[in-house]
Amino acid sequence: MNLKKLPLLNLKRNPGRTLALVLLTAVLSFSIFGGTVVVSSLRRGLGSLTERLGADIIVVPSQAQSKVSFQDIFLQGTVGAFYMSRENLTRTLEVEGVEKAAAQVFLASLKADCCSIRIQVIGIDPETDFVIRPWLEKSGSRGLKDMDVVVGTKVGAEVGETLRIYEERCHVAGKLAPTGTGLDSAVYCNMSTMKKLLSAAEAKGISHKVSSDDEDVVSAIYVKVKEGYDIGKVNSAIQGHTRKASAIRTRSMITDVSSSLLAISRVILGLIGAIWGMGFLLLFLAFAMIARERQQEFALLRVLGSTKKALKGLIRKEAFLCCLSGGFVGIGLACLLVFPFQTLIEMSLSLPYLIPEPSGLFLIALGALGASVASGFASSAFAAWRLSQADPGRLLRQG
Amino acid sequence: MRLESRSVQKWYFRNRFQSNRFFAVHGADITLLPGRVSVIMGRSGSGKTTLMQMLSGLLTPDEGKVLLEGEDIYALPDEKLCALRRTRFGMIPQGADLLPQLTVKENLLLPLAMEGREKEEGVFKMTRDLLERLGIADLEDVLARELSGGERRRVSIIRALLGTPDFLLADEPTSDLDEENVSLVLTLLKKEAREGRGVLVISHDQEVLSICDDLYQMEAGTLTQKEDWGGRSLLNITAR
Numbered sequence: 001m002n003l004k005k006l007p008l009l010n011l012k013r014n015p016g017r018t019l020a021l022v023l024l025t026a027v028l029s030f031s032i033f034g035g036t037v038v039v040s041s042l043r044r045g046l047g048s049l050t051e052r053l054g055a056d057i058i059v060v061p062s063q064a065q066s067k068v069s070f071q072d073i074f075l076q077g078t079v080g081a082f083y084m085s086r087e088n089l090t091r092t093l094e095v096e097g098v099e100k101a102a103a104q105v106f107l108a109s110l111k112a113d114c115c116s117i118r119i120q121v122i123g124i125d126p127e128t129d130f131v132i133r134p135w136l137e138k139s140g141s142r143g144l145k146d147m148d149v150v151v152g153t154k155v156g157a158e159v160g161e162t163l164r165i166y167e168e169r170c171h172v173a174g175k176l177a178p179t180g181t182g183l184d185s186a187v188y189c190n191m192s193t194m195k196k197l198l199s200a201a202e203a204k205g206i207s208h209k210v211s212s213d214d215e216d217v218v219s220a221i222y223v224k225v226k227e228g229y230d231i232g233k234v235n236s237a238i239q240g241h242t243r244k245a246s247a248i249r250t251r252s253m254i255t256d257v258s259s260s261l262l263a264i265s266r267v268i269l270g271l272i273g274a275i276w277g278m279g280f281l282l283l284f285l286a287f288a289m290i291a292r293e294r295q296q297e298f299a300l301l302r303v304l305g306s307t308k309k310a311l312k313g314l315i316r317k318e319a320f321l322c323c324l325s326g327g328f329v330g331i332g333l334a335c336l337l338v339f340p341f342q343t344l345i346e347m348s349l350s351l352p353y354l355i356p357e358p359s360g361l362f363l364i365a366l367g368a369l370g371a372s373v374a375s376g377f378a379s380s381a382f383a384a385w386r387l388s389q390a391d392p393g394r395l396l397r398q399g
Numbered sequence: 400m401r402l403e404s405r406s407v408q409k410w411y412f413r414n415r416f417q418s419n420r421f422f423a424v425h426g427a428d429i430t431l432l433p434g435r436v437s438v439i440m441g442r443s444g445s446g447k448t449t450l451m452q453m454l455s456g457l458l459t460p461d462e463g464k465v466l467l468e469g470e471d472i473y474a475l476p477d478e479k480l481c482a483l484r485r486t487r488f489g490m491i492p493q494g495a496d497l498l499p500q501l502t503v504k505e506n507l508l509l510p511l512a513m514e515g516r517e518k519e520e521g522v523f524k525m526t527r528d529l530l531e532r533l534g535i536a537d538l539e540d541v542l543a544r545e546l547s548g549g550e551r552r553r554v555s556i557i558r559a560l561l562g563t564p565d566f567l568l569a570d571e572p573t574s575d576l577d578e579e580n581v582s583l584v585l586t587l588l589k590k591e592a593r594e595g596r597g598v599l600v601i602s603h604d605q606e607v608l609s610i611c612d613d614l615y616q617m618e619a620g621t622l623t624q625k626e627d628w629g630g631r632s633l634l635n636i637t638a639r
């Protein structure tokens with residue numbers, strides 16, 4: 001018999017009581033860890049979106065507003081395509097205040113024999129691109145050769161494999177780091193490859209032409225505004241100078257996402273608060289009831305010479321062990337929900353969603369564990385104090 | 400070495416407005432000496448247990464003092480008072496006498512573990528001897544919650560003896576025991592007294608008088624020593 005083992009023995013030999021306390025604490029850590037991971041992922045997704053947009057203005061065809069919108073492609077990975085004349089790139093570059101402009105061309109593959117998978121293909125010009133290229137370089141993809149593609153993290157193809165798009169065989173040259181946006185579901189190629197793919201699609205009856213004589217098309221133009229220029233004014237100027245195109249300020253897109261994120265974060269944080277509050281109250285009541293049930297046991301310990309301090313220590317140690325185990329259980333359960341159902345959460349929220357790095361997750365887990373243990377300590381403090389103050393003689397007499 | 404109470408009083412209030420005070424113990428004087436068995440008899444609710452709890456440092460008297468070798472034990476800080484209970488007093492309480500979730504062996508060694516003495520030389524042998532002597536050697540690894548009342552009582556007695564205390568304070572040590580075990584326990588208590596311990600027994604059981612050196616009668620909180628007691632006759636004792 002070792003006195004240090006007494007709390008562990010108490011917990012082990014009262015499995016029902018211990019399980020109830022562990023589950024109660026698990027609810028706390030589950031809500032704290034799960035909720036924080038979701039909120040952090042949304043915030044990280046917004047950060048990634050801001051970084052990936054990398055432009056002040058995006059010019060898209062007017063039809064994109066009503067067809068598959070650019071925002072859907074960008075945020076949710078919806079597969080789609082829309083085109084406008086490449087002339088708009090030249091016209092955009094002519095507007096005063098435009099520092100640089102880079103075009104992208106979209107193509108949606110088919111879920112048919114001609115294509116391996118239905119996917120969004122995005123053609124970029126590596127010479128002028130300032131949006132995708134830094135990301136490609138960050139992910140270790142050096143340049144894009146003809147018929148090479150680099151795939152987003154969610155595309156089911158690995159480096160070295162071949163993707164068939166409209167019967168054209170493209171070599172997967174790299175895989176990109178996750179962004180939490182719709183871009184993770186796309187593949188990227190250079191403009192020369194894109195031209196071949198557009199022709200191949202044309203042969204299958206998927207036309208990209210905006211008019212019979214205009215084959216040179218773009219889908220989006222990313223614009224960086226010169227320092228000191230008013231982005232709003234440049235945006236209006238581009239809108240007026242381009243044809244059949246809409247200029248969207250990226251800030252408004254981010255603001256939309258940010259407002260949705262704020263609203264969802266508030267709901268999640270409110271829920272965490274409510275669950276935590278309820279869990280804490282239940283833990284408090286559970287400890288108070290257990291203390292009442294065990295007052296004879298504590299009175300006996302006092303009879304045998306246990307100090308008030310030692311009794312408090314015993315209750316605290318039991319609370320610590322219960323809450324620590326409950327904390328781990330809750331985090332484990334939250335992991336089983338948050339990670340395997342990540343795509344479902346992302347889809348139902350319709351917002352950029354990027355799970356934190358392992359180091360970030362570790363810190364959140366540590367915080368959730370700390371909060372659970374602290375809640376356990378705080379909720380058991382009253383019971384510990386009351387028991388240690390009780391007169392053992394009186395308690396024994398009541399028995 | 401002596402443990403004594405000097406005019407100790409303990410009162411309670413029977414209603415929440417703290418009027419209607421009643422005395423559980425009213426000015427009790429008792430002295431426990433090594434080598435002697437003192438017995439307090441009296442009917443239920445007369446204050447015997449309250450007095451024993453005050454003597455053992457468990458219940459602070461409202462008036463009077465409890466002195467161990469002349470020192471007021473209630474003037475000691477909690478740590479020292481607890482150390483006294485662990486090292487000088489062996490308590491056999493009534494009611495909640497064992498921790499239900501521990502085995503017999505764990506219960507027995509608990510007070511020694513508090514002092515870090517559970518692995519001391521001789522403890523194992525002494526435990527075995529006492530368990531065998533009281534006929535519960537086969538229960539060593541049984542959880543206390545699975546024991547009968549009599550078995551619990553015997554475990555609680557062994558636990559008090561294992562610490563080799565200066566004073567043994569036993570509250571109804573023979574309750575729940577059969578005739579044979581009553582005799583065994585009383586012999587054991589007498590033996591402890593012979594070895595130099597002061598023994599206090601609170602009991603209803605007339606059998607206890609067979610080992611009694613000093614007899615006290617408790618009635619409505621008032622303690623009276625039976626001066627003419629010499630173990631000669633039971634006729635003067637009113638043990639209801």
